[in-house]
Structures are given as C-alpha cells and as structure tokens.
Amino acid sequence: MKTLQTFEPEPALGGLAHTPADRPEPILRAGNTNCGGCGMSIGWQLLSRAVADRPVQLVIPASCSIVTAGTYPFSAYGAPIVASTFASAAAVASGLAHAARLNGEKTRVLCWAGDGGTYDIGFATISAAAERNEDILFICYDNEIYGNTGGQRSSATPQNAWTTTTPGGKDVPKKDLLGIMAAHRIPYTASVSMAHLDDAHRKLEHALATPGFRFLHLLAPCPTGWKSEPAESVSLVRMAVDSGLYAVYEVFDGNRVRINIDPTMSDSALERYIASQGRFRKGHADLKALRGEIDASWRELRARAGWASEEATR
Amino acid sequence: MSAELISANHAAALATILAARANRTARGFGSGVYPITPQTESIERICEETFEKGHVVRVESEHSAMAVCMGFSLGGLRAFTASSSNGLAYMAENVFAAAFYRLPIVMMAVNRTLGPPWNIWVDHGDTLALRDAGWIQLYCEDNQEVADSVLAAFRIAEDRRVLLPAMVCQDAFILSHTMMMTDLPPQAEVDAFLPPLDLPHRVTARPLVVGGLDPPRETEVHRRQHQEAMNAVFEVHEEVRGEFKRVFGRELPPAIVPYRLDDAETIFVSMGTTAATVRQVVDAARARGEKVGSLRIRMFRPFPEALLRAAFAGRKRIAVLDRDLSPGLGGIVFSEVRGLADPGALVQNYMIGLGGGDVRAEHIERILADVRARERAGAPEFVEVGG
C-alpha cells in the first residue's frame, strides 16, 4: 500500500474532539506540572482521544510523566496509574493485565514510559514481556534524554546531541528500538508522529484494539532538554518526519512492514530541525553524514517494506 | 491430615498452591517466578499446577518477578514469589516497593550466601540485608514450619490492620532440599483459614495514582503508618496462631521460640536451623546441671523487642549466634538484640555457619564454654566450622 496521506483534513481527527466519543475525563488533566510545549503532554492528548471510553489502567515508570501526576493524594491523571519502579513497567503491567483477564474485565493495560525506561533500564523487562506476548500496549514517549533528572544521555539520544553527561555531544547514534521490538515478532510495532494526527490516531486505536504485546514509539520533543521553543514541538516532529530522520511506519507480526509516510527527504527540514535545537549547537552535527545515515536507513526500511529500491535514491 | 515426605521447597510450594486456590472465589492468584538455586524447586512445583483462577508468569529476572507480583497484587490478586541470595539482591528495589505500596505479597526466601565468590549454601545475610525493606520476616526451623508459615503469612499480610508483604525464610539445603514428613491441610481447611482477599486500595477504573510523589509531610506520615501496621502484626500473629490451631489443630510457633529458658542464666539466641543444634547442646548442658537455655527468633520483622526484653530478663550471659555478617559491625541479630539484655549482662556475638558451614553440637559447645568463661564481652567471634 503506497497511498500515503500526509495532509490534515478538516476538522482535525474528523471532528472527534467535539463529539460524544471524545473522552469526557481527559487522561492528562489540566493543572499538571509539565513544561509548556511538552511533547509528552501532546502524546497524552492523542492517547486520550484514542482511548475514548475504554477502561484503562496505566503503568508509568520513573519519568517526567510520573512527576506529572502531582503529589499525594492528588492526580493530574484522569485514569488509574501505577507509578512503578524504573525498570518494571512492563512487568507490573503483565500482572495487571492478567488480573484483568482472570476477572473477565475489558480493561486495557498500558505502559507509558520515557526512553530511559524503555531503551535503557526497562529494556530487559520490555523484551521479556514482548516475548511472552503479554496483553499490554507499551508506549515509549521518546524525548531522547533523561529529562526528569535534568537531561542526561540515554541510548535514545541522537549522535552529536549535547546532554549534561555528553557535554561534547554524544558520540554514537541512537539505538533502533523499533527494529528491535519488531524482531520480537509481536503483533504490532509502530512509530507515531504527533505531527500527523490521523495516522497517529489510527495507530493508537489499532494498538488499543489489538490483543498481545504492542509497542508504539512516539517522538516527543522536550523544549527544556532540547533547548527548543515550546511552540515548535509539533513542527519539530514534522521536520524530523519530512527530513526522513524519523521514519513513520508500522510492523505487523514482526514481518509485514508498512511505511506510512513517504518523506520528502527534505534537506532544509533536516537543517531546520538541527538548527532549531540548542542541544545540537555544541556538538558538531555533520548534516551530510547525517543525510547519508538517514538515506541508508531508508534503503533498509524500503527493502523491508518491499518497496522498489530505486525509490530509495531520490 | 496427610503427611508427605517432601522438601521444604515443596512444602512452601504446596502451601502456596493451597492459599492460591483459597482465593479462587475472589480475584484469584498470580505469581511471577524466576529460578535461582536453591529455591528453584518451589517455583517448578508451582509451574506444574493448573489454577482455576490464577496465572504464573515466567519472568526474566527476580526484579520482574516481584514487579509482576506487584501488578497482580495491585489488581487485587493473592500473589506469591520465591527467591534467594543474589536474586533477592537483584530484586531488592522492588522488595522495598512492594512494601511501600502496602501490598500483601508473600515471598518464600531460601537463605543463601551472597556472592561472588559464588556459594550456594545457607547464610542469613541475604534476607537480613532486606530487613529494612518494610516486610514481615519469619525464619523457619523445619519443613512443617515452612508450610505453616506460608499459610499464616498470607493471613497476616492480608489482614486489614497490616496490609504488608511477608517473607518466609528457610535455610538453604538444610531445609530447602531436605525431605521431611510434612503435613499439608486439605483445601477446605485452608479455605476456612484464609478468607478471600479484598484489597481496599487495589487499582480499579477510578482515577488513582498508586505510588506517586509523596512530599516530606506525606512521607513522614506514611512511614509512621507503616510502622503502626508493623506493630499490629504482633497482635494479628497471635490471633492467627489461635485461628491456626483452631482450624488445623496444630501449633504455629510464636514470634520467639523459647527452649528450657525457665531458670537459664546462660542462653543462646539464634535463627533458623541453628536453633535445633543449639537445643542439643542445651539438653547436654542441662544434663550436666548447667542453667542453659535457647531462644530462637522466628519473627525478625516486626522486631519482637518487648518479647525479647522479657525473655532476656535475669539472664547473665547471652550468646548471640549470627549466620550472617555485616562487615565492620558484626552480626546483625546481635546488633539488634544486644541492648535488650539486663544491665551488666554479658552479651557476646558469635558468627557461625557463614557460607553454609555445617554447624554441629561441638561448635556450640565451644561457644558455651567461651561465653561461660568470659568476664566481659569482646569483639564478635568467628567460629569456623568448615564444610
């Protein structure tokens, strides 16, 4: 399938936001402590719309998003949340999911974790839950940094990005977690662009409805950590997609690969993406090299998707 | 009653299976399991079982074993796991978490030496390292006590006044792999003993944050409430002992187990199977006319301070036997009990059976001779016993 719709029909999400299907109690309530322009917050709004009236339980490991909840006994979340230990989200969720199943409840159990809790400390747990094909939707909101602790590198931090623990810029590229998760042959793996609402909503809905372990990756700009303008959070994702830096695709059962957005591979978008973020200012971002890496990864992705190879060179 | 010749690992497993079934009319049973010598047999036995309403998740680590149990427990299920030694150390973060969430999870821990260098034999240092984790800790002396303590642990942990996780500890190989005739009650009796679990703070569909941010004020109060729940365990434990006897017709040992203490001037304090060897020496000493007694600490958390203080009253010499070492301090049990003796009493610490050394009567006799000969207590003594 190559019909890829990247524009945004009006009204957004088909007007869902003002129909009764919209979740009356948002999952992320107003009055939360997230920074203005937080990409993770936008992710919650998208998730909230997709969840609609489904009963959900969420497990959130250590991350900004658990600090978001606020202090006892209040909650900035309009849904039940378990604040798990850093590495344990997928394991706690496994227990909750079985609890729901054993009791005939339709509750969907989700994990919502940052890149630290997914790529790094949580990885073994996630891999194991995926291997067991637990009935969990695991969403990684990836801000490419340990944001909660003030901005340290994770294995999701891109090459050349400045963090407090890579003061000269990170020396190695980020890990291809989506590829790794797909290799678990789980029912559904997908990357989600918040700049492409319909695609994002469709994926969230599909992931919520599909049984078994599902993994969604959401590129979530962090204005504080990325040193970017809060207002630009969505447009940064758009640039990442347009430039080819963030491939938007989905994998069914680990083997059927479908590219959802055929990017223009815009060099100017890449340039603006790098230039708009203070975190790349101290490193030595080599756009030409980066372009080469992006093109190479797209050749591989296109091959996996069964796209003709000539499309890889544009 | 049907006694079977089984290891303590199987005793724990079979008791757990009974407790699991007993919750079938409520929200069921869940377990996350991961193998580690010498605990593995217990979870293997649980994995053989088919539950009407229960599920066992074969996880990838002890850390996740406890995490899965927390998930089950947060979902309102009765939850169990088992571990040992480095497994417990790896699990430690979630051991604390389970207690701070106030989840009545039961864990069977086989006490084994922490490595490296690697050693699979008994040592209490692994669970004692978790003494501050907020769990109830019960240390057993034989297979029957292991089985009975697992059943009792569920009942105590799930009591509304408590709602804390409980650890049932047993000595590696000496119990875990030793076959003893062990009496396991029929399901109906367990059903009568263990009411269905209705966890008040389980996660439902309502907006709720479990384990979110606690500012200093909230934390100081929650810690105090944790302490109050621990304090309630003494009373609940006594009630459960009464109930245990009523339902099963058998005694559940008390928090501290005395032996020939009546007029004893010199007493031994120990935990686990060491106490059995001590009893032989007590008997021998008594036969020689010496006023010697034994006291086994079965419940280490909550720490039975009042009971111990009462038991220590009037004793002149107290030999505290630790099968553990807090390097730079000495024995952990010693450090906790030393202040409870009468003023002027001699309290001497002996490290014995570290790394699974086979503690025999002759070693205890040597200790007895040492403690009786002392004019005052000295540095912790290492009693080396070999294989």
Added chain:
Amino acid sequence: MPETDLIEIRVHGRGGQGGVTAAKILAAIHAHLGRSVQAFGDYGGERSGAPIRAYLRASRAPITSRNKVYAPDHLIVLDPSLLDAGTLSGLKGGGTLLLNTSEPIDAFNGRFDAFRLAVIDATAIARARGIGSRAVVIVNTTIAGAFARIFDLPFAALEHAYQHLGLARDLPAAREAFERVQVRETAEAMAPGARLGLPPLPDVMPLVEHTESPAVTLKTGSWRTQTPRYADGLAPCSASCPAGNDVVGFVQALDKHGVEAAAEILAKTTPLPSVCGRVCPAPCMDGCNRRELDGAVDIRALERWIGDHTEPARPSTALGMSEQGTNAVSPEPARPSTALGMSEQGTKAISPDDAHAEAAHAEAAHPERSRGTSGPGASKSFAIVGGGPAGLSAAHALATLGHRATILEADRELGGVLRSGIPVYRLAREALDRDIGRLLARGVEARLGERISRERVADLARDFDGVILATGLERQRGLDVPGAKLSGITQGLTFLRQLAMGEKIALDGDVVVLGGGNTAIDCARSALRAGAARVTIAYRRGRDEMPAIKEEITEADNEGVELALLRAPVGFSGNGRVRAVRLAEVELGEPDQSGRRSPKVTERVDELACDVVLLALGQSADLSVLPERWTLRDGRCFDGEHATRVFAAGDVSTGEGTVTHAIGDGRRAAFRAMAACGLEVEIPPRLDVANAVPASAVRFGHYPGSSPAAHEHRVPSSLAGDFAEVDGGLASPAEASRCFSCGTCTECDTCLVYCPEGIIDRRPGGYDIDLEQCKGCGICVAECPRKAMEMVMT
C-alpha cells in the same frame, strides 16, 4: 557573639526563569566581597514555568543554618504574577522587595508600604537582549544588576562574579538594570516581630485507604508569559483587492455555506461579480498564498461562479431606460420594476426636481434602505456622472446604504467601457446585464443618453446632496511619429467600440496592434474574429512586463496572435494608407520606479508590413467636464479653495485602468460623498498587503495538494465571425475548497487537538481557551494552519 550581619533573601521565580541561579549569582557577588554565603533552591516535581523559591544567605560570620528562609530580610520576585501566592510571607518590616515588573513604581502607590520597594523591568531588558527563549525569558542575570544597585554593591563585584560564572555576555543587561532600577523607601513601619505563623500540618490519608485521586488544583495559567488568542489575520487576497472585496470571506462562504452566502458577502462591496469574474486582472490571485504551493486559487472564476449563479431578487431588464425608452441587447423584454429608474410606464426618466417625491416612493418601496441612516435627512440623493464600473460601484454603495443614486450616462446603455471596450467573447453581454440588472433592482436610477456638460456639473452639485464624476478615460493616447496620420491607423478602443455597437467590420489583411495591455490583447483577438489574416502585437517590453492579464496573453497565443516583443513603433510607411509599421529594437535598462525595466530604443529598425494598425497605447482622463476654476485634488473637486461635494471616481480620478480599481474607487468616492454631506459613515480603508498573512505563516503541509480546477473552454473551429464567449468558467465551485482561508479561522480544531494541556474547547463560532490553565506554550498558534491566532505578551 557580636550582633550578626546575616542577611537572608528569598527569591520567588518560575522554573526555567533562573531563580536558583539568581540566588547563586547574588551569592557569588557577596562571596567576592569576602562574605560567607549560601545559595540553594527548592527542588520538587514542577517544571518550566512553575513557581519556585530560592534562598540566599550572606554574612561575615560562618553560616551554620541549613534551613530554608522563613523570615527573609529581603525578597526578590522575578515575576509579578507570583505576588499573590503568599510571597510576602515572613518578610521583615522595612525589608526590601525587589520586583521585576513592567509597571512603573508609581503603579504601586499604597501597596507594600511597610517595605522598601524597588522595581525594574528585567523581562523587557532580558528579552531585548535575547536572554532565554521567547516563551521563557531568563531574567536572573539582569535583575542581579538591580540588586547590586539597591544594596550598594559595587558593580565591579558583579562583573567579577559574572566573569567567574561564565555570564559575561549578560553584563550589559545587568548594567542596564543597575542604571534603571527605581526605589521607594519604606513608608510605614510594620509592627515589630510580626510574623506569619506556621500553618498546622495537614492530615495524610493512609495509602491503604486511598482509592481515588482527586484532580490536581494547580492553576498553571499563572506560569504564562505569553497568551494565545484568536485574531483574524488579513488575507493577502482581500488585502490585494482594489475593489475592497472580502475575498477570503466570499470564497470560504462559497465553500462552506453555498453560493447565496457568498453572494451576500460580495454584494457588500461590488455590484459586478459576473463582470469581475471574467475580466478582473485579479490581483487577489497574485497575492494568493497558494501560489507558493500549487497555484493560486482561481478566485476570479469563483467570483464569476457566484455572479452567474445568483439571480437578482427581482428580475429587471439589464438596461436602464432612456427617455427614448431604447434598449439594446437585453435578453428579456422590459418589465415594470420597482427600480427607481422605471416609472410605471417604464419609460419616464426622473428629473432632479422629482427627486424628493421619488425618495418618498423609494422609502415606501424599500423601507429597509433607510435603515441604519436615522436622523434628519438620513436619506440623501446623489448624482453619478458616468455608468461605467466606477459609477455603478458608487451607485451600488449609495443604494446599499439607503440613499438615492441617479446615474447620468451619455450612452444609451449602462456599462461604460465594460460594454464598449471589452469584447463580448470575453465579457458576454448577459453577464454584464445580469450585474447591472441586480444593481437596478436595488433601486438605482439611470438616466441614459445624458451627456453632462461642464455647466451641468455645477447644477448637479447644487441639486443633489453629492455628485460623483465617474467619466472614465475618454482620451486615447496617440502616437507622434512619422506617418501617424496614414489611413488604416485607428485607435483600438474605437475599433472595439464599433464592434460592441454591432457594426459590421471586416478586416482582411495583416493587423498590427501597438501596446501590451488588455486593450491590445482585446484588439488583437477581436481583429482575428473580424477576419484579419494575421495579427501581431508589438510591445516595447518583454512578455513578462505586459500589463495584460496573463491568461489573456496565453489565449491570444493560442489563437495565433504573434508577439513582436521589445519593439517600439518609430514610424509608419505607406502611401496614403499604411503599408508597414517601422519597429525599432528595444533594450531594457535599469528598473524604474514601478520596478519595470525601462526600455531603451535602439537604432536597429525593421519594417513590419500591415494593412491596419490598432493603437492600444493607453488612455487619459478628460477633465474638460470640470467647470471653470475647478480643480481636482485627491479625488475631490475644489471650486477655487472651496471644497465641493463633487468627487471623482475611477479612472478619471486615479487612471488605474482596471475594473476592480474602478469599483473600489467608486465605492470610496461614494463614502466620501456621504461623509461630505454629514452622514456618519466609515470610509473604507485601503488595505496594505504588507500587513497580510505571509505565505510563510501558512502551514502548507496541512493542505492536500491540488491543482487549480480547469475551466470549460470553448475552442472555436474558426475564429472569424465567432464572438461567442470563449472561457466557459468553472464546472463547479469546488475550487473554493482550495482556499487556505489565510488569517480566518475555519474551526478546523487543530488548536484544540494539539493543545498539550487539553484546555481549548469548542463553542459556537469558535473556541474558548481556559486561561486559568494555559501555560502559554504557543503550540496552538504555531500549529494554526492559517494564522488565525496570535500570541500576545501577558
């Protein structure tokens, strides 16, 4: 122990503003002065923008306290909106309150009298120097300058501290604050020892009884430094429309609400949608931001669609009635009408003397016309000289506001140049008549066949409340070169007029048209239809510089008209009758004021053989109609120095030469005339395209790519004698859906869906933003695909 010189300062700021660093900077200054210092902050879960506190102690003696500061000697408040939250708690009487605020110190009269107050607009200083981001300005390095000043700390100490902390770049900001801080000394003493007591500790619910979490109560709106709001931006199409049409309005109305709604919007500014929909040069389309994506929206064709698909409320003949009752190519027979121009007999014209009686008649017939113009003499009467587009527009504007408008037209039909100068294959008479019919249906009176002399102008000025001269460009530019008097050389407009009047003109040789405007193209294409064998347009500049409508040039191309570009006529040859035009090659020089490169005629000359030459070199106004001593200044006639109520409109005034300019100017003249006779009207402003939403503010990716819709196009098999309309217009109004709606909210929900806080709600006709919670991140504004929102400083 001697009396302590310990000072304790508390800083109130927001996460990201640098409150903790502020304490550190101040500590560094004190440390440089040899004092023992301590600086620390509160650490919690809150993020960028949330209120935070930081603390500073300085003393000559070692500092031993490890507590927060509950009774500060001084207070620094980095954000005035934080003043509400118990900020002053514990501040000692007479202590200093250093406040970052844009308000002058006088604004705090009567407030904080118990303290020494210092104010500085550190945000403005820091923002101007680009310290921090647009959303979160970092003010700490600036306000420290003010701090140094009010506590008499040497600026050198500050400089040293900044060098040490790597903040030297911000020293100018600190210096500015140092110099600009304002101080007011303590006005009244506070009771000594006054302290706010510690609040009792709250109860805490046991975890095992916690089964539902109430919602957080934090009002994050207080974090905001900028506020989003819905604000319609000016669409470049609307800004570019000389007629003043609400272009984006009518295109969106057509797309969303249908042709009637669109027509209603158009009718507010133009009587000629069917006409402009065919012949307008459409500057709106030049301005259209969609040009940058995949082609401008075909606004002209959409206007035509609206004009052609809306029927006038009351059918009327398209033509005004002359005294002779003549009418021309009317598609319908004349019928009685309530239009003022029609008496019951349908033939009688109305003299100015009858005006008042007729006004009463008009009000009876159209009471709604007087609405909104209450007051004595609310309904006025105006004479309009000239029935071309400017006159028609002026009459339309006047009639729309309930005034009597009487058009005096020299010809026997209304329309002016629209009728006489634009060929019918381009502007079908039905279209022109439809627009005029609608105008007359509004009650405009037309007197045909009345040519106004200069004497009559003064009479009109006396008899009517106002007069609008819209006589157009009546003088055609000739060519002063050898041979210009040869026969066969004709003014193009004369040729077009003859065709329009139905004269049979048969051309059969080669025709050369001189000029590059629409008249030139019209002449060329008409010449082909009149039978010319070969038609060449000679123009002194290049194709891109031709002022004609681009599509028209293409049409001419398609029809076989040849272009001789960069050619200037320098003479004609022939013996009595023109045989050839002498064309000199032209080179283009530097751009002139209009931006066009000025042509330089060379010595290289060629002859182009021809039988007929049509001159389309432009026209000029004939101002001989003005009475003696009268002058025209900025569109108004002056009798000597006396301003008359006579206004000029359209080409006669501006010479801008397009229908759309004429419409705009006619309307503006009508409003000026209304204002001149005391009516309270707002003269339509001229919009500046520089203020319009630029293409860069439109988020192209939001819109599906689509090419402009094709027109139904007639390709005549033979041009000779075929004057039927060529361009059939659009097959449907779907083209309107390509409109970006620049600057005008379409309620697309993008803002709502992207709001990270989820605090934008739909309401009828728009959205509400919960400003109690809005953190001011600006994503709604940044993501608005059409710039219908803006951020304003809070």
